[in-house]
Amino acid sequence: MAITLILLLLSVPAVTSKGSHSLSLHSTYIKGKTFFPEYSYTLMLDDVVVGHFNSKTWTYVPRGNTTDEDNLIDPQHIHTISKNIYDDFVERWIVMDGGNLTGSLQVHQKMFLCELLNNDKPGQMITRSASKGLTTDELCYLDGQFNYQGTSYVTQQELEPYLQLSMWFHENVYYPVCINTLKNYLKKRGTQVNRKVKPRFKLIQKANLDGGFRVSCLATGFYPRHMNLTLFRDGQPVADHEITGGELLPNDDGTYQMRKSLEISAADKHKYTCSATHLSLDNKLDIDLEFDPGEPFKSLIPSVLIVLALVLMFGTGVIIYICRRRRAASKKSDYSSASTSEENMEPAS
Structure with a gap:
C-alpha cells in the first residue's frame, strides 16, 4: 500500500501541450517506519528522469550520461527549494495529522511542473499536493495570475496567509528557477526529448x-x-x-x-x-x-501439421531403433549357437 501511495504523483501524466516541454519535480515525505527515506524527490524533463534527491544523503544526484549536467542547477536554489518543500511537508503533517502517528505510514506528496511552449515562451506552472493517496489542492500560475483549487482542511482565515506566502514563492523563486533550469536541460537533452520515432x-x-x-x-x-x-x-x-x-x-x-x-x-x-x-x-x-x-482455424492447421510430423518422425525413429536392437540381439544369439555347436563337434582326445 505504501508503494502505491508513493507512486501516486509520479504516475500523473504530463499536462504539457503538444509540442511543448516540461520540467517536473515529484517529491514525497513519509513519517513512520519504512525503508524509504523520509524525504525524496525526482526531477524529470518531459518523461525522462534527469536527477534525484533523498534525505539520507541530502544530495542531488544528476542522472544521465553527460558530465556537467550538475552545473545546470544552482545548488543554492535547489537547497532553498528543497528546504521550503520539506518545511511545508512537516507543517502539513502537523496540521493535518496532529503530529500523531497511529501505526500506519503518513505519506504526503507534492508535484511542481513548469512548461515551455513550442515558441520558447514560458507557459503555466502547476503545483499539486496529495495526502494519504488523495489530491488535496492545486495551484496554477500563468501570466501573473493564480488559480487555486483544494480541499480545505483548515479555515479560510488560516489558509489565506499560507496561500499568500506560497504564491510569493511561486512567482519569485519556483517559477523563474524552473523555467531557467528547463531551458538549460533542453540544451543538454534536446536531441533526446525532441527525437521522433515512428510507431x-x-x-x-x-x-x-x-x-x-x-x-x-x-x-x-x-x-x-x-x-x-x-x-x-x-x-x-x-x-x-x-x-x-x-x-x-x-x-x-x-x-x-x-x-x-x-x-x-x-x-x-x-x-x-x-x-x-x-x-x-x-x-x-x-x-x-x-x-x-x-482465420483462427486456418492459422491452427500449420501448427497441427508440424506436431503430427514431429510425432511421426519420433515414432518412426523409435520403430527403427527397436528393429535394430532386435537384429543385433538376433545376430548375437546366432553367433552364440554356432559357437556352441562347433565346440560339441570337436573329437575327444
Missing part, C-alpha cells in the same frame, strides 16, 4: 468462445508519448464504451505503446479502420481491420 503497427485477431472475435490495433515503439489512436466503424468513430484498452504504456527502450481492442460478432459485416496520428507521421495513417472468420 510500428500490428493487427491482432483472437477468436472468442461465443464465435465472435476480439480485434486489436497495437501501436508500439513510438516517441514522443503523444499518440492519437482511433477506431472507426464504416467511417464513424466507435463509441468509447465499446473499446477496451487505450492506456499509454512504456517500453523498455524508452518508447511507448498503445493498444485498443474491439469485440466483433461472427455475423458483423462492417468495415473497421484503425487511425493513428503522431508527430513522427507526416499524415494520418489509416489501417483497415480486415478479419476472416476462418
Whole structure:
C-alpha cells in the first residue's frame, strides 16, 4: 500500500501541450517506519528522469550520461527549494495529522511542473499536493495570475496567509528557477526529448468462445508519448464504451505503446479502420481491420501439421531403433549357437 501511495504523483501524466516541454519535480515525505527515506524527490524533463534527491544523503544526484549536467542547477536554489518543500511537508503533517502517528505510514506528496511552449515562451506552472493517496489542492500560475483549487482542511482565515506566502514563492523563486533550469536541460537533452520515432503497427485477431472475435490495433515503439489512436466503424468513430484498452504504456527502450481492442460478432459485416496520428507521421495513417472468420482455424492447421510430423518422425525413429536392437540381439544369439555347436563337434582326445 505504501508503494502505491508513493507512486501516486509520479504516475500523473504530463499536462504539457503538444509540442511543448516540461520540467517536473515529484517529491514525497513519509513519517513512520519504512525503508524509504523520509524525504525524496525526482526531477524529470518531459518523461525522462534527469536527477534525484533523498534525505539520507541530502544530495542531488544528476542522472544521465553527460558530465556537467550538475552545473545546470544552482545548488543554492535547489537547497532553498528543497528546504521550503520539506518545511511545508512537516507543517502539513502537523496540521493535518496532529503530529500523531497511529501505526500506519503518513505519506504526503507534492508535484511542481513548469512548461515551455513550442515558441520558447514560458507557459503555466502547476503545483499539486496529495495526502494519504488523495489530491488535496492545486495551484496554477500563468501570466501573473493564480488559480487555486483544494480541499480545505483548515479555515479560510488560516489558509489565506499560507496561500499568500506560497504564491510569493511561486512567482519569485519556483517559477523563474524552473523555467531557467528547463531551458538549460533542453540544451543538454534536446536531441533526446525532441527525437521522433515512428510507431510500428500490428493487427491482432483472437477468436472468442461465443464465435465472435476480439480485434486489436497495437501501436508500439513510438516517441514522443503523444499518440492519437482511433477506431472507426464504416467511417464513424466507435463509441468509447465499446473499446477496451487505450492506456499509454512504456517500453523498455524508452518508447511507448498503445493498444485498443474491439469485440466483433461472427455475423458483423462492417468495415473497421484503425487511425493513428503522431508527430513522427507526416499524415494520418489509416489501417483497415480486415478479419476472416476462418482465420483462427486456418492459422491452427500449420501448427497441427508440424506436431503430427514431429510425432511421426519420433515414432518412426523409435520403430527403427527397436528393429535394430532386435537384429543385433538376433545376430548375437546366432553367433552364440554356432559357437556352441562347433565346440560339441570337436573329437575327444
